Each structure stands twice: as structure tokens, then as C-alpha cells.
Amino acid sequence: MLQELPHLEAFVKLGAVLRDFCENPNGNKGVWTDNLNEVLLTAKAQNGWFTLENLNFALKQWGDCLTEENLTQWLGSYTIEPVKRPKTIAIIMAGNIPLVGFHDFISVLFSGNKVLAKLSDNDKVLLPYLTKFLIEQDASLSQKVEFSASKLENFDAIIATGSDNTSRYFEYYFGKYPNIIRKNRNSLAILTGGENQGQLKALGEDIFRYFGLGCRSVSKLLVPKDYEFDSLFEAIQEWDSLTENHKYNNNYDYNKAVYLMSDFKFLDTGYLLVKEDSLFSSPIATLNYSTYTSVNNLKTLLETNNESIQCVVSGGIFEDTVDFGQTQTPKLNDYADGIDTIDFLVNL
Known part of the structure; x- marks a missing residue:
């Protein structure tokens, strides 16, 4: 073999x-x-x-x-x-x-x-x-x-x-x-509000591993209208030590200052800034979110922005999504941008 x-x-x-x-x-x-x-x-x-x-x-x-x-x-x-x-x-x-x-x-x-x-x-x-x-x-x-x-x-x-x-x-x-x-490309996570603490804790890995610098790092959340973030913040608290890294902490301080001076509304955990924003990409130490009203609304959003999305994390609300905590452990056939590299190479 x-x-x-x-x-x-x-x-x-x-x-x-x-x-x-x-x-x-x-x-x-x-x-x-x-x-x-x-x-x-x-x-x-x-x-x-x-x-x-x-x-x-x-x-x-x-x-x-x-x-x-x-x-x-x-x-x-x-x-x-x-x-x-x-x-x-x-x-x-x-x-x-x-x-x-x-x-x-x-x-x-x-x-x-x-x-x-x-x-x-x-x-x-x-x-x-x-x-x-x-x-x-x-x-x-x-x-x-x-x-x-x-x-x-x-x-x-x-x-x-x-x-x-x-x-x-x-x-x-x-x-x-x-x-x-x-x-x-950027990755996002879909939350319904019904996730348990284990799933939310695993989501921390998707958000913070490699300081969020990878294309498979979750940079945006899609949440129901009036979503309460308290359970999520409690589950990911263990990542607060990231501010001990001076490069991460400098980005956190800088982005917080920008948001304050611009009168943007945001949530602040002390190590992560969470802001409602339509963009899929977010600066280091920040996380964007948008709200949705229905599964059909979500489906349309994903289809429309397919070429900007690397992977989607969810609890199985759609097929072909990634389980919580698994974005940074891709399989060998999880090709970047969905382009089959081996097929490209053997058909040159």
C-alpha cells in the first residue's frame, strides 16, 4: 500500500x-x-x-x-x-x-x-x-x-x-x-439560541484559535433577533488570556478606541469586541454579528455570499456545515475555497 x-x-x-x-x-x-x-x-x-x-x-x-x-x-x-x-x-x-x-x-x-x-x-x-x-x-x-x-x-x-x-x-x-x-474568505457561525454550553465553549476554539487569523476562523455570527449573548460570553471566558499577547492586546485596545470615538454600539468582554455589522470579515479581537428572521432568510444569505464564505459552523441546521469546535481541524478533502487541488493537478 x-x-x-x-x-x-x-x-x-x-x-x-x-x-x-x-x-x-x-x-x-x-x-x-x-x-x-x-x-x-x-x-x-x-x-x-x-x-x-x-x-x-x-x-x-x-x-x-x-x-x-x-x-x-x-x-x-x-x-x-x-x-x-x-x-x-x-x-x-x-x-x-x-x-x-x-x-x-x-x-x-x-x-x-x-x-x-x-x-x-x-x-x-x-x-x-x-x-x-x-x-x-x-x-x-x-x-x-x-x-x-x-x-x-x-x-x-x-x-x-x-x-x-x-x-x-x-x-x-x-x-x-x-x-x-x-x-x-471568512467563516461564520449560525446560532439559534438553543446551543448548550459545550457547543458554545467549542465555538470559542473556532473564534480564537490562531487569534482568529485563519480563513477558517469564525469572524461573524448569525443570530436570531434579540439574541442574548450572556451564555456565549460565559462559555468562552477561558480565552480572556489572549490579552497577554501584546499583539492581540494592542489590536483590542486600538479597535475599542476606534469604536468609542466613532460612537459605534458594541459589546465588550474585556478581550473581545462584538459589534453588529453586515461585513463577514472582522478586525483582530472583534467579532461581527447580524440577525436573521427565518431559515429561508439564512439560506438566501449563504447562497448569495457563497464565494466569500470558507466554512459555516452550526448545530446541523443545514447540511455541509461544520460542527462547533471543528473549523481548525479540517480533513484532507476539505479544500480551501472548495477547489479540488488534486483534481486540478492530475488533469494538468
């Missing part, structure tokens, strides 16, 4: 090491995992949003994904033929959360093609180190992965992730190539 897909054995070994690293922090570790600790400290020093807690969270999620069962189940629904002449796929990676471009990275390699990666300055040490481990397990990968610090050249297709602004730049320069160009 391990030999049926390119490089599968190396990734399964990486998954095992990551799980052991995260689950047994005081266990016996080798040189590679000892050095990984140093890499995490470097990543933290280079990006103030990359706390050790969030870095380890990201590593654990990938460790859980990279099992033989998960990988073969994910890739088993595709016809991936041996590639005689691998194509070079450029990947422009974002740096908003740790290893945000890793799914594109493994997708290119499992499709039998080559990676030409341009890393974000905000996340430039962790992936090269994981790649070093992979090459130690599978030497052929040394010919399949290249990291570029300069202008991207000599590639056959491109996957680029950025904002609405950078997407225009990407489309201008790379539109002539086969491409996946991702823009801004």
Missing part, C-alpha cells in the same frame, strides 16, 4: 514523528525532534502571532492527518498515474497561520509533480525543516522540492494564496498559467 503512491511512506513517517512530538513532550526524542524545538522557537521569534501553543496545535493537526489510512482514503478517489515528465508547480504561500501552505505542498508531491515554493516571510522556517526530514526518508524528494526567495520562473502551473488585493496582482502576472488563485 505504501508504494502505490509517490512518497507516501515518508509522509506517514513524518506524521508518526509529529504525533509523538506533540503527545509526548517529555518523552525520549532524537536529534531531529530536539532541533524541531529550536525551529519552533525561531518561528515564534520571527512572527509574534506564532505562539508555541499554536505552533504545536498546527503540528498535531498535521500529525493526525498524516496516517496511511487517512492519506490512502483521501487519494484513493483519484486516478493518479505515474508521471513520466513531472511538471513544476509554483506555490505562493500565505503566512497567516503556521504551515498554511502545507496542504498545497503535499498535494503537488502526491500528484507526482515538483514543488517550487515561495514562502511568506511570516512562516519561512518550519516547512523547510519538515522537508529536510522528508528527504532523509525519501532521497528522491531532493529533486522534487525547491524553495525560492526570488522571482518565480520556469514553472508550469501555479497555486497562489493571498488577499483580494494580492489576487489581482497574481491574476495579472500569472493568469496565463493554469492556476488556482485564492482570495479573501
